[in-house]
Amino acid sequence: MSLPASESDSLASRRSKKPKYSKFTQQELPACKPLLTPGIVIGAFSLIGVIFVPIGLASLAASQNIVELIDRYDAECVSANDKVGFIQDTKTDKACTRKITVPKPMKGPIHIYYQLENFYQNHRRYVKSRNDKQLLYKDAASTITNCEPEATSEDGGAPIVPCGLIAWSLFNDTYSFSLNKKAVEVNKKNIAWDSDKNKKFGSDVFPSNFQKGGLIGGAKLNEKIPLSEQEDLIVWMRTAALPTFRKLYGRIESDIMASDEITVVIQNNYNTYSFGGTKALVLSTTSWIGGRNNFIGVAYVAIGGICLFLAMGFVILYVIKPRALGDPNYLSWNKENPDHPN
C-alpha cells in the first residue's frame, strides 16, 4: 500500500486480486449515531409527556361521557336456595323483572350487552369446538371435524348443524324492555359483523338436529332461518378472549332521559350457577373511544405525568450534577469510587 501510484497502478492492471471497493463491502456506509444525550432524552420525555397528557384527558373525557348501566341479575333472579336445580328445571317460570334508573340522559343508539363473568369461551376444549366449513357451505353439513363432543345427534348419528360446543352453549337469556310502562323496541338487526354474515355463515345453511339431544346446552335455533341471519349465534360464536366478556344483545335506537326508569323482564334461562359465573345486563352509549373504559385515559395521563416528572428530574439532576458527555475526566471519579463495578 505504500507503493508509489504508478507502480500500484501497474500492479492493479496485472490481474490484481484486490477486492473491489464499495462503501458496503468496506463497511463504510454513512451512518448516523444518535446518543442518549441529556438534550435528546429530556426532550423526548417532555415531548411524550406533552402529547400523552392531552390525549389521556381527551380519552378520559370521552370515556366519562359514556353512560353505562350495569345490572347484575344472576343472584336476584333466582330466589330458590338450590340455584342450579332451579335453573335446570325446564318447567319453572324464569321470568324476572328488574328496574333500572337512568342517572344521566342517554343518547341513542343505546347498546344492550349481556355480560358473563367466569365463563371460559377461550378454553381450549371450547374454542376449537366448531367447524367453519360447516357453517358456511350447505354441502359441508357432515363436516364435523373438531366438533366433538357435540358433533352428531345421539340417536342416529346425523350431523348437528351448527356443530360444536360453542353453538351448543348459545346464550339464551332474553330481555324485554319497557320505559315508563311503554314497551321499548329492541333492534336485534345488525348486531353481528357484516363480514361474518356474508362470508363466514352461509345464507343457505339451516340448523338441523340442533339441541335435540338429552342434554340441552343453551338456546334453540329456528330451523327456518339460515345461519347467516341467526345474529345471536354469530355474535356468540365470535369467542371472547377473556373470561369476563360482553356480547351485543341489541340496540335501543331512541334516547332515554335522565331519571327515567327502565323495566327489564328477563327470561333467566342460562346456567351460570353451576360454575359460579355471574350474569349482568349492560346498557351503554358509545363514543369514538368505544365503550366506557377509563383505562386508556388514566394510563395516558399517568404515563404522561411520569414522563414530565422524569424529564424534570433529569433536568434537576443535570443541574445539580452536571456532566459533560464524553469528557473522560469523569472517569477518574469512577476510579475513585471503589465499589463501582467498572
Added chain:
Amino acid sequence: MKRFVYINDDSCRYSYCDNRISNTKYSLWNFLPKNLWEQFRRFMNQYFLLIACLQLWSRITPVSPATTWGPLIIIFIVSASKEAWDDYNRYLSDKKANERKIWLVKDGIHRQIKAQEIHVGDVVWLHENDEIPCDLVLIGTSDPQGICYVETAALDGETDLKTRIIPTISANLSVEQLGKVKGVVECPNPDNDIRRFDANMRLFLPIIDNEKCPLTINNTLLQSCYLRYTEWACGVAVYTGNETKSGMSRGAAEPKLTAADAIIDKLTIAIFMFQIVVVLVLGYFGNAWKYTQGLKQWYLMYPVEGEAPWYDFSIIPLRFELLCSIMIPISIKVTLDLAKGVYAKFIDWDEQMFDWETNTPAHSANTAISEDLGHVEYILSDKTGTLTENKMILKRCCISGTLYGNDNGDALNDVRLVNAISSNDPDVIKFLLVMALCNTVVPIKSNDDTVSYKAQSQDEEALVNAAANLNMMLISKDSSTAEICFNGSKFRYELLDILEFTSDRKRMSVVVKEGQTGKILLLSKGADEALLPLACPGQQIQKYLEAVEMYSQLGLRTLCLGWHDLKESEYKEWSKNFQEASCSLDNREFKIAEVCHSLERDLHILGFTAIEDCLQDGVPETIKLLRNAGINVWMLTGDKQNTAIQIGLLCNLITSEPNSQLLSISGKTEEDILRSLERALLIMKNTSETKDLAFVLDGWALEVILKHSKESFTRLAMLSKTAICCRMTPLQKAQLVAILKSAGYLTLAIGDGGNDVRMIQEANIGVGISGREGLQAARAADYSIGKFKFLKRLILIHGRYSYNRTAFISQYSFYKSLLICFIQILFAFLSGLSGTSLFNSISLMAYNVFYTSLPVMTIIFDKDISETTVMQYPQILLHSQAGRLLNPTTFCGWFGCSLYHALVIFFITICAYSDEKSEMQELSMVALSGCIWLQAFVVTMDTNSFTYPQILLIWGNFVAFYMINLILSAIPSLQLYTIMFHLCSQPSYWISMALTVAVGMGPVVAFRYFKNLYQPSAINILQQIEQSNGSIQTSGNLESARANLLNLLTGSRKNRDSYYHPLLSDSAESARTD
C-alpha cells in the same frame, strides 16, 4: 502390512481399487438419509423434530402443525441444499479429474485411457506439464541422468520445484524396455505421509536382477502434482484413487465451535430446563384447575370420570410443552449462520487487508468462527516468515575465527573477505564450497545463461546466492554431479550421498568426490549445537561461540559449516550401511540417522554464517497494539534462543531490563530445569502487574517440563503475558497451543510454513500467512492474510464487530421468542390453564421466521464505535475478551426485558380490549402488534449506528407487518378476515400501541440514560468522545484525559473477574478464576 505391486501384470490389478477419485460425501441414494442423520445429530434439531411430531397429535396441539413443520422443513431444505450444492460441485470436479485422458504403456503399446481406469501396476506415461493422476514410482524419464522436476504446490503448498530421481535399478532401461518392464514393488499400505515412502523394488525383465532397490519419496510422483521441465516421465501406479497420499490426507476437518456458540448452546439448554419447569408447573395447575373448576363448567362437556383415557393427565402438560416450544427460537441457527457468512465476506472484501506486494487478499476459509477473533486471549506466533520477512541475506560470517562484515554489516562487500578469496585462503574456499554444495538447491539456467536457484529453504538459497556473489557459483546440478564455477574455472564434483536435514538432526551433509583429485569429502552444515559437538577435538571453539553469541544478539540466524576428509574404504563401508538403512522398511528414519551420525564426526569447523531476516512491515506496532488490547503474545520458533530474544526485542514483544524481566527456564539437567520453572513461577506470582515478565525456554526444557511438571507449567503459562519458546519442533508448538487451550483460553496461532500447520490446526483460530514458505499454512488455516500486520485489523475490527453482532443477534433471538412465549403463558392464566394459544398459527410462524428475523439482521451493519477509535483505544477489546456482551448476566437482562415487555403488552391489551371488545382474534392481533412495535424499538435502541439498510429493514419490516396482515385480512377463509381492517380503523388500537411503546421503552431509555451519564462503560465514553469531537484528536488537554481512560480500561481488566457473577457455574469465566 505391505502391498506388492506387480508391474504390468493383470493378475493382481483388481485386488486394489481403481483410480476413481471420490471426494463426495453423499451419493444420490444415500443423500437424504445421511444428510438427515447429520442434521439430526444436533440437539436443537432433535428438539424441534420432537415438537413437530407432538404437534401432529391434534388433541394437544394449540396451533396447526405447520407452525413448526414449516420453518423446520425450510431450515432443513436450506442446509440440505447447501450440502447438496457443495457435494455436486465436488462430484463435478471429481468427474473432470476422473475422465481426464492419460497415456498408458502396456506391452510396449501406448494407448490413451481415462484416468479413472488406471489400476495398480499399470505403467503411466506422462508428458511435460501433465497433472499426475495417481501415486507413481518413477521408472524412467527423458533426462539422461534420470531426474525430473515436479511442482508439488497442490499437495504441500510449496511453490518450488522438487527433483525426483529414478531408482538406480531402472536407470539403464531403454524406452522400449520401459514399455515391457516387469517387476514387483513392495510398499507399505496407503497412508497420508507425503514426506515418506519406504519401499523397495525388484525388476524381472529384461535382466533378472534380484537385488532389492530402495525407494524413497524422491522416487515417486504423487497424485495432483505437476511434471515440469521434463519432456516425459513414466512410472508404475502404486496407489490409486482415494488411496493415494493426497487422497488419504484429505478429510473433513472437524467443525470448530466458537465460544459464543458454546454459550448459546448453554443458554439453550438453560432455557430448555426453564421451559420444562414452566410446563410442569402450568401442567400441574392446569390439571388442578380442570378438576376443581373445569368439570363444573358444563359447556366444556368434560367426559365423566372413568371415560377419560389413561393418559388424560398428560394432555395439559403436553399442550403447554407445545405452547412453550417457541421459547427456543427455531430461526436462531439460520440467522446466525447467515450473519457469520456475512462477517466472513466482510473479511474477504476488506481492502485494508489486501497485500499489494504479494497480491493476496485476506481470506476466511472458515466462515463460522469470526466472533472468536474478538476475544482471542493468546496469540502464538511463529517467528520466521510471520514476524519477519523470510527474505534471507547473508550479512556476516566468521571463517576460522575471522569475523567478516562486522564493519559495514555486509560480509559480501567486506574487502578482507574479497581479498581472502582472491588470495585463495584454503579455509575460505572450503567455506564457500560448503555454502555452494551442501544443500538441496536446484539451479535453473535461463535462456540468457544466468542461473537462478530454486530452494526449499530460504537459508540455503541465501547461502548459495552469497557464494555465487563471492565467485563460487553453482552452475548445474543433477542427481550425481554438481558443477561449480570458481573464479572463471569450472570444477566438477560427484555427489555421492546426501544426508538429509531432519528436524531431529538439525543438520545436513553431503558426500562429494572432487572431480580432479578424487578426494572424498563430507560437507556439513547445521545448527551450532548440532555441529559443534561433532567437531574434532582440539579445535578452538571458544571463538566461534563468542561469534555466535554476538550474531544472535543482532538477531541474525546462524549456521555452522564444517567438513571432514573421508578415506575411500571408509566411505565404501559406510555407504553399504547407508544403503541398508535406506532400504529398511520400518524405522527407516531412525536407522538412517544412526548411520549418518556414524559418518558425521571429527568435523573441521570452518565457521559460521549469519543471515539476516528483516522484520516485516508494521510488526512492532501491531504487537504493541495487540498487547495493549490485552492479548498475550507468545513467540514460538525453531530458531536459537538469542536470535529469538533479539527479534522479540525488535518487535516490541519484550522490552529491555528496567521495565521487564526475562525469566529463563533452562538448565543442564532435568532437576535444574524443573527448579528454574518453580522459581519462575514464584517470581511471576509475586511481581506487580506493572512489570512485564516474560519467560524463555527451549525445546528440550519444554520436553522435560511436559514430562514431569505439566501443571506448574500451565500455571506459569496462565500468568505470563509474554513468552519466547525457541528450538520448538512442530509438535511442541502444537503442544503449547493445547496447554493454553486446555486451561480454557482462546488461542490464535499464526504461522506461515509447513512447520506451523499442526499448531494452526490445534488452535481455536488458525491464521496462515500466505508467505514465501508456500501456502501450506494458509491452506490449513481458518484465515489467511498476506502480512502479520493485518492481524490487528482482523482481531480488533472484524473480530470485535463480529462478536458484538453475534452477541446481539443471539440474545435478541431469545428475547423475541421469550416475549411471545411469556404472553402465551400469561394468557394461559386467563383461559383456564387449558393451553389455548392466543396467537393463530400464521402469526406464530411468521413472527419467528419473518417479522422478527429481518430487523435483527440489520445489526450486521452496526458499529458501536468507529474503527479509528478502536485502533486508538485497543484496550476496548478487553470488553469482548471478558465475554461481557454475551454471558449469563447479560442474558438475564434480556430475559427480564422480555418478561417486562410481555407483561406490558399483555396487560395493556387486556385492559384496553376488555368487555365488549375482548374478541379473540382482535385481542390476539393487538398483542401481536404490540410485540412488533416493541421489537422494532428494541432493535432501534440497541443499534449504535444507523445506515440506510438498517433503517430500511427495521421500519420496512414494520410496514411489511401491516401490509401482510391487511392482505391476510382480506381473505375470507382465514380467521384473520377483516380483523386488521377493524383494528386499524379504531383510534383505541393506535392509542394502545403508543401506550405499549411508551411503557415498554420508557424505563429502558431512562435506565440507559442514567447508565450512560453516571455509570458509563468504556464503550459509552468512547462513543461520547467520538460524538463530541467529531473525530478524536489528541490535543494536550485530551492527553491527560486519555491517560485516565486508559487507566480505567486497564483497571477494568483487573476487576474483570468480579465484574459479573456468572449464573452458570461452569461458564468459561468462572472456570478460569481458580
